Amino acid sequence: MSAQEIDIVPVSGKRELNEFVDLAYRLNEADQNWVPPLRAEVFELLTPGKNPFHEHARMQLFLARRGGKVVGRISAHIDELALAQPPEQGMGPGTGNWGLLEAEDEAVTHALIARAEDWLREQGMTRVLAPISLSIWEEPGLLVHGHDHPPMVMMGHHLPQYQGWIESAGYETAKRLLTFELPVAREFPPLIQRIVASGEKNKSIVVREADPKEFARDAAIIIDILNDAWSGNWGFVPFTEAEKAYGAKKLKPLIKPGANMIAELDGEPVAFMMALPDVNAAIKPMKGRLFPFNWIKLLWWLRNPRADFRVPLMGVKRRLQNSRLASQIAFMMIEYIRRYAVSAHDAKRGEIGWVLEDNKGMIAIADAIDSKMNREYRIYSKAL
Known part of the structure; x- marks a missing residue:
C-alpha cells in the first residue's frame, strides 16, 4: 500500500501508549531471538517522573495506522544535555533523535521517519542521529549483524529488514558499535596471564571487588570514573545526579560483587x-509479564544465576588511557571477572560491548583475549 494510506498520529493518552508498547510484542513474536522486555520496564522508560531522562529531554511518540490498525511506531526526542556537547563528538547543537522504531513494512517506516523528522524540525533541529532509544546509554543503534542469536542484557535486537528501510530513507552510517564474545571457561592466552601476574606484583595497583555494603559509595566512584573516561568519546552525554541514583537502583539486583x-x-x-549476569536468558520465556508467577521465578534466578555475563561498561581515567598500565589494569579486571563468573555462576560465554569502531585500545584488548565480534549496531545520521 502507498504511504498516502498511512495515518501518523501522536500518542496522547493511555490507550495510545498501550498500543505503542503492545506493537513491539506483536511484530517481533515470530523472531525466536527477540527477547520480550518486561512491560513494566518499557512503561517506566517512557514515563516522565519515573525515568529521569525526561528531566532533560523532550519527546513525542507516534503511531502509524492503516485501515484503523496499528502498523508502526516511533519516538522523536531531543536530549538537552546532548545539545550541549561538542559537535565533533557526534552530538551537539541542532541534533535530535528518533528511536523505538517498529513497522510492518517499508512504506510505514518511511512515513514514521518523515513524521519524526518533521517534529524535530518544528523543535528547531537541523540534524538527526538515529535510532537511539531513548538515551545514548540505553539501546543506541540498529542491529545489522548478529540476528542469529539473542541479545544479552541491555542490548537491542531488531528485524533485519529495518537496515534497508532506514538507509533507503536517506540515512548514512555515522558510527558503528561493536560487541565481542568469548568462551570464558578456558584460560586467556599465556601472554595475558603473564601481564596479569606482573600487575599482581605491582604494589601500586590494587584491584578490588565492588563492596555491596558500600554500594552507594562504589556506584558513585564508578560513575565518576565513567564520566571522566568517556568524556571525550563520540556520543558522550554526562549523567545527571538523578540518573546516577536511578541507574544504581535499577542495576543493584544484578550486581554481583565478584x-x-x-x-x-x-x-x-x-x-x-x-x-x-545475562538476565535476558531468564526473562525471555516470560513474554514481557512478571505476573502472576514470573516474579517469583525472577527473584529465585537473581539470588544465584547460572548465567553468562556481559561487560556493558568499563573505563580508565583519561590521563592513563593509551598507556601500558591501562591495558594491564584492564586485563587484570577481565581475568578476575572471568574466574568469578565461571566458578560462581557456571558461565560459558562472555560478551564485551558495545565498543566504538574506532576505539583501537579496547578492540586490541578484545583481540588479545581471543574474542570475536558477534554483533554490530549502527547509528545513522541525516541532515534535516
Missing part, C-alpha cells in the same frame, strides 16, 4: 569494569 571491579593506583580509583 563481577564488578574497581582498580586503584596508589590508593586513587582510576578504573572500573562492570559485568552483569
Whole structure:
C-alpha cells in the first residue's frame, strides 16, 4: 500500500501508549531471538517522573495506522544535555533523535521517519542521529549483524529488514558499535596471564571487588570514573545526579560483587569494569509479564544465576588511557571477572560491548583475549 494510506498520529493518552508498547510484542513474536522486555520496564522508560531522562529531554511518540490498525511506531526526542556537547563528538547543537522504531513494512517506516523528522524540525533541529532509544546509554543503534542469536542484557535486537528501510530513507552510517564474545571457561592466552601476574606484583595497583555494603559509595566512584573516561568519546552525554541514583537502583539486583571491579593506583580509583549476569536468558520465556508467577521465578534466578555475563561498561581515567598500565589494569579486571563468573555462576560465554569502531585500545584488548565480534549496531545520521 502507498504511504498516502498511512495515518501518523501522536500518542496522547493511555490507550495510545498501550498500543505503542503492545506493537513491539506483536511484530517481533515470530523472531525466536527477540527477547520480550518486561512491560513494566518499557512503561517506566517512557514515563516522565519515573525515568529521569525526561528531566532533560523532550519527546513525542507516534503511531502509524492503516485501515484503523496499528502498523508502526516511533519516538522523536531531543536530549538537552546532548545539545550541549561538542559537535565533533557526534552530538551537539541542532541534533535530535528518533528511536523505538517498529513497522510492518517499508512504506510505514518511511512515513514514521518523515513524521519524526518533521517534529524535530518544528523543535528547531537541523540534524538527526538515529535510532537511539531513548538515551545514548540505553539501546543506541540498529542491529545489522548478529540476528542469529539473542541479545544479552541491555542490548537491542531488531528485524533485519529495518537496515534497508532506514538507509533507503536517506540515512548514512555515522558510527558503528561493536560487541565481542568469548568462551570464558578456558584460560586467556599465556601472554595475558603473564601481564596479569606482573600487575599482581605491582604494589601500586590494587584491584578490588565492588563492596555491596558500600554500594552507594562504589556506584558513585564508578560513575565518576565513567564520566571522566568517556568524556571525550563520540556520543558522550554526562549523567545527571538523578540518573546516577536511578541507574544504581535499577542495576543493584544484578550486581554481583565478584563481577564488578574497581582498580586503584596508589590508593586513587582510576578504573572500573562492570559485568552483569545475562538476565535476558531468564526473562525471555516470560513474554514481557512478571505476573502472576514470573516474579517469583525472577527473584529465585537473581539470588544465584547460572548465567553468562556481559561487560556493558568499563573505563580508565583519561590521563592513563593509551598507556601500558591501562591495558594491564584492564586485563587484570577481565581475568578476575572471568574466574568469578565461571566458578560462581557456571558461565560459558562472555560478551564485551558495545565498543566504538574506532576505539583501537579496547578492540586490541578484545583481540588479545581471543574474542570475536558477534554483533554490530549502527547509528545513522541525516541532515534535516
